[in-house]
Amino acid sequence: MTINLPYLQHTLEQLVLFVPGLFALAFYCSDGHSMRAVAATTVVWIATRFAFWIGYHYGSQHRAIGAPGMMQSMLVLLYVCARIGYEMAGLAGAIAPLVVFGCVEAFLVRATRPAGA
Secondary structure, eight states: OTTHHHHHHHHHHHHHHHHHHHHHHHHTOOSTTTTHHHHHHHHHHHHHHHHHHHHHHHOGGGGGGGHHHHHHHHHHHHHHHHHHHHHHHHHHHHHHHHHHHHHHHHHHHHHTSOTTO
């Protein structure tokens, strides 16, 4: 249980990113053929959650095997934000959320560096 509780907590945190992105992706699917992207995204996310869980049992350093699931969730959200931005303001609107995201990530990487590094 000491391993399963943090795993479940992390999965709930990941759902906050995954579910809105998945619903938005489904909204932009024009037909049944493109809805396969939603199913594939869900299958990959579930598989990476299992990989994360298994890796967690081997040690915290092995949790990285589940990292592609979080990356996928972020990519889906970025795609949807760019798509919404494109509909609102064309190419500039699509690029704007991507630039904002990149700047925030760069700031966080810099701000969370260990002291003296």
